[in-house]
Amino acid sequence: MYDCIIIGTGAAGVSAALTLRARGKNFLFLGNPELSSKINAAEKISNYPGLCEVSGAQLKEAFSSQLKAAGIEITPAQVTGVYDMGGHIGVLCGQQSYEAKSVILATGVEAVKPVAGELEYLGRGVSYCATCDGMLYKGKKIAVVCTSKSMEEEAEYLASLASEVYFVPLYKDAELKGENVHYIKDMPQAIEGKMRVERLVFRNSAIDVDGIFMLKSSMAPSALVPGLKSEGGHVLTDRQMRTNINGVFAAGDCTGKPYQYAKAVGEGNIAAHTVCEFLAERK
Amino acid sequence: MYDCIIIGTGAAGVSAALTLRARGKNFLFLGNPELSSKINAAEKISNYPGLCEVSGAQLKEAFSSQLKAAGIEITPAQVTGVYDMGGHIGVLCGQQSYEAKSVILATGVEAVKPVAGELEYLGRGVSYCATCDGMLYKGKKIAVVCTSKSMEEEAEYLASLASEVYFVPLYKDAELKGENVHYIKDMPQAIEGKMRVERLVFRNSAIDVDGIFMLKSSMAPSALVPGLKSEGGHVLTDRQMRTNINGVFAAGDCTGKPYQYAKAVGEGNIAAHTVCEFLAERK
Numbered sequence: 001m002y003d004c005i006i007i008g009t010g011a012a013g014v015s016a017a018l019t020l021r022a023r024g025k026n027f028l029f030l031g032n033p034e035l036s037s038k039i040n041a042a043e044k045i046s047n048y049p050g051l052c053e054v055s056g057a058q059l060k061e062a063f064s065s066q067l068k069a070a071g072i073e074i075t076p077a078q079v080t081g082v083y084d085m086g087g088h089i090g091v092l093c094g095q096q097s098y099e100a101k102s103v104i105l106a107t108g109v110e111a112v113k114p115v116a117g118e119l120e121y122l123g124r125g126v127s128y129c130a131t132c133d134g135m136l137y138k139g140k141k142i143a144v145v146c147t148s149k150s151m152e153e154e155a156e157y158l159a160s161l162a163s164e165v166y167f168v169p170l171y172k173d174a175e176l177k178g179e180n181v182h183y184i185k186d187m188p189q190a191i192e193g194k195m196r197v198e199r200l201v202f203r204n205s206a207i208d209v210d211g212i213f214m215l216k217s218s219m220a221p222s223a224l225v226p227g228l229k230s231e232g233g234h235v236l237t238d239r240q241m242r243t244n245i246n247g248v249f250a251a252g253d254c255t256g257k258p259y260q261y262a263k264a265v266g267e268g269n270i271a272a273h274t275v276c277e278f279l280a281e282r283k
Numbered sequence: 284m285y286d287c288i289i290i291g292t293g294a295a296g297v298s299a300a301l302t303l304r305a306r307g308k309n310f311l312f313l314g315n316p317e318l319s320s321k322i323n324a325a326e327k328i329s330n331y332p333g334l335c336e337v338s339g340a341q342l343k344e345a346f347s348s349q350l351k352a353a354g355i356e357i358t359p360a361q362v363t364g365v366y367d368m369g370g371h372i373g374v375l376c377g378q379q380s381y382e383a384k385s386v387i388l389a390t391g392v393e394a395v396k397p398v399a400g401e402l403e404y405l406g407r408g409v410s411y412c413a414t415c416d417g418m419l420y421k422g423k424k425i426a427v428v429c430t431s432k433s434m435e436e437e438a439e440y441l442a443s444l445a446s447e448v449y450f451v452p453l454y455k456d457a458e459l460k461g462e463n464v465h466y467i468k469d470m471p472q473a474i475e476g477k478m479r480v481e482r483l484v485f486r487n488s489a490i491d492v493d494g495i496f497m498l499k500s501s502m503a504p505s506a507l508v509p510g511l512k513s514e515g516g517h518v519l520t521d522r523q524m525r526t527n528i529n530g531v532f533a534a535g536d537c538t539g540k541p542y543q544y545a546k547a548v549g550e551g552n553i554a555a556h557t558v559c560e561f562l563a564e565r566k
Contacts, residue, residue, distance in 0.1 A: 011332060014332050015330070015332045015545050018329065018330040018331075018332060019330045019543075019545075021329075021330075022329045022330045046301065046304075046305050046353070047298070047301040047302045047304075047305045047552065048301075048333065048548075049294060049297050049298045049301060049345075049346060049349065049548045049551075050331065050333060050334050050337075050342055050345045050346060050349070050548075051333050051334070051345070051349075052345070052348065052349040052352050053352065054333075059333055062332075062333045062334070062335070063332060063333060065335065066332065066333070066334075066335040069335050069336065070329070237522070238522075239520070239521075239522060239538075239539075255522075256522075257556070258552065258553060258556040260302075260552050260553075260556070262298050262302075262548045262549050262551070262552035263549045263552045263553050264549070265331075265332045265333075265545045265548065265549060266545050266546045266547070266548060266549010266550055266552070266553075267549055268332075268545070269330065269541065269543050269545035269546045269549070270541060270543075270546050270549075273540070273541040273543070
């Protein structure tokens with residue numbers, strides 16, 4: 001069992017990983033090996049102490065080489081659930097599962113807000129994970145809402161199973177192809193149904209479907225972690241970055257504004273130190 | 284009147300200054316132009332994200348050149364008091380005073396704990412400021428406890444006024460000279476008296492004095508700011524770095540552990556953002 005699993009490879013996750021390594025902890029670092037896509041997009045960062053007028057790409061490169069020098073590897077994974085198992089934490093990534101004494105959520109913020117009904121119908125026709133739930137929709141009619149090009153491969157897998165795919169890319173230059181793939185260029189507004197999902201409603205139309213996949217590069221922590229307390233879309237923590245769930249900590253943008261690199265690395269550092277205290281108390 | 288005064292030039296103060304500059308605020312940055320003496324002392328920092336295996340001296344150099352590039356100047360000052368003036372904050376540095384709409388305390392932690400009785404007798408024979416209170420002890424017998432070589436100049440000034448100076452340097456290579464200067468190489472244990480200071484007690488001796496100067500390179504925020512809530516020697520703040528006093532914020536080591544650069548820059552960043560919100564609400 002790992003001492004800790006860090007979920008998310010943005011600035012907060014990187015900071016937590018460097019500190020856990022410095023403290024000699026046995027941890028797993030899950031997320032995108034290319035780090036945060038947001039870091040890469042920043043043109044110029046003027047207020048990150050120690051690096052003068054650095055570009056996002058340069059900061060990302062600095063983080064990457066620092067992780068490499070410290071011998072820290074990133075395990076590529078899309079986390080689909082985090083569960084309090086009473087004494088340890090279970091982390092699901094599709095079919096793969098991991099166990100740890102503690103977890104640091106450093107998942108960032110999802111720029112795309114949940115569609116009305118999304119959280120209510122989660123597990124009743126709404127899914128975040130093609131690998132986990134794809135087979136349930138073999139030969140059925142589904143909608144696939146995709147927020148990032150990096151998730152298109154999962155949409156392809158779904159198209160190989162479903163009879164009809166209504167594909168809703170929320171980015172430019174989507175390339176998904178297939179005879180059963182129908183593009184919809186509109187913003188989803190609401191998910192409707194009775195016991196289960198029946199319909200996805202857009203601004204100008206609606207489609208009847210058996211299921212809806214919301215493929216996001218990062219997920220709202222409240223959707224990932226059953227029972228996690230949040231407010232206004234942000235995980236609630238105390239100043240030591242403890243959440244309401246024993247053994248689950250959070251850091252970075254997912255805990256709230258300001259959405260800043262300095263704030264994220266600070267909270268990652270604090271969370272890692274609190275994890276060390278937590279581990280010492282467990283013994 | 285300044286938008287903000289940042290007190291302290293360690294990592295938290297530097298981070299706050301860079302962000303206030305990025306946000307176009309009119310602020311004063313008070314403290315040691317050589318930045319934190321602690322930064323300089325760090326041999327190797329392994330977990331500051333973005334700078335791989337950097338030495339304290341290198342990090343200090345990076346901070347200094349970044350401040351210079353951003354056109355941020357440090358005003359050398361020893362702050363002796365911060366006062367809530369009801370609507371604005373007054374900052375005293377000996378005889379000099381400044382006014383601001385807000386203050387960020389980034390004063391670090393004083394490694395030397397207060398001596399028993401120190402806070403009780405503050406203003407009744409105990410002083411932190413040679414410039415402010417020196418004249419009160421002209422021709423009198425005083426003890427001067429000095430925690431840092433950088434404060435020796437103040438001790439020299441006091442020796443020019445007092446009849447007898449019992450000099451207690453808490454560092455090596457003290458150089459204060461004078462016919463009326465008597466060195467004591469022992470740790471102060473307690474300050475005693477009735478209405479006012481009468482005696483400074485050491486492990487192995489005690490001396491009768493009219494006053495005691497505690498010359499420290501940084502002061503406990505609770506001694507600087509009347510009414511400031513603290514706990515275990517640390518300023519109490521919420522997650523937005525607000526203290527219990529309207530317009531007074533805090534960041535870095537003075538708010539508690541972990542004493543880490545990443546944590547300090549994170550809190551400096553958050554405090555600066557909260558100051559911006561505070562200023563917007565004032566308008």
